[in-house]
Amino acid sequence: MQESVTYQAILAEGLAEGRAEEVRRVAMNLLKEGMSIEIVSKVTGLTVEQVQQLSSQETGNVRE
Template sequence: MVYLQKTDSELVQQTTFTLEETCHRFQVIRLWEQPTETFLQTPGLLPFAVLSNTGNKVNTLQEVATAIDNIPDKQMQSSLAASAFILAGLVLEKEVIQRLLRRDIMRESVTYQLLVEEGREEGRKEGRKEGREEGREEAVQLVAVNMLKEGMSIEFVAKVTGLTFEQVQQLQATNSGD
């Protein structure tokens, strides 16, 4: 069992799990208790270094960034940078992380690309939703304006369109010169 962040939960001390007649024993690794050097010596562990027992997380992330920059394999570089970015987000502010880790390297990471694509899709959905809402509002306003032009009362237009009395008055004032 590996715990990434310091917690007061009693579970971080638990090394056994018993269910009916089965008992499982396991080792618990609390990253905040592990020496930072352990993570800085092995490329695959670099992203975890900032979560280790370090006195200065910013300096540790700088060391991680430098170590990642020195890895010759660009694909490994991008994957490690993306992982380091995500894990550092558990303990550091995003501005610090962005300043220290090169985003251009991360762009090649499958994880980074997936997150970007998810963000784009959310943006598209939100944009379509906002567009539909704006279109509905414009259509209701157009109907209200046309009803006013036909001489219908403000009260009737408000009742039929669902607009407030004040909104219909505003539409009447805005479109009275047409």
Template structure:
């Protein structure tokens, strides 16, 4: 929120533009940080699902069952299995 000191009025349009641009940049930066955090959390969750899938595959469970249990697609579980065999 922009607070303008009434003692320093009147502000020119250029000064107002600078104030509002700065506020917009701050809001944009905050949104960008929040989005980055959300993406990092989701990436961590996906890595955990793949780790659990690896463990389940090592225990001899079928690709289909693993996919169903860890909320990955069958193709994603197959990729995990392929990575394990390398």
């Protein structure tokens, strides 16, 4: 059965979003374990700025 181009595009987008969410989850766990932002960036492939954002979000969640 051949899937439509639209279906394939939606599926690919969903898979990409899932992978990106998993990378963010791993980065958050590494930050919680005390790894530096630079190391988390290297390990996950996220930019330093993206990891800093995640770190700020985590700090904000702890205070709430």
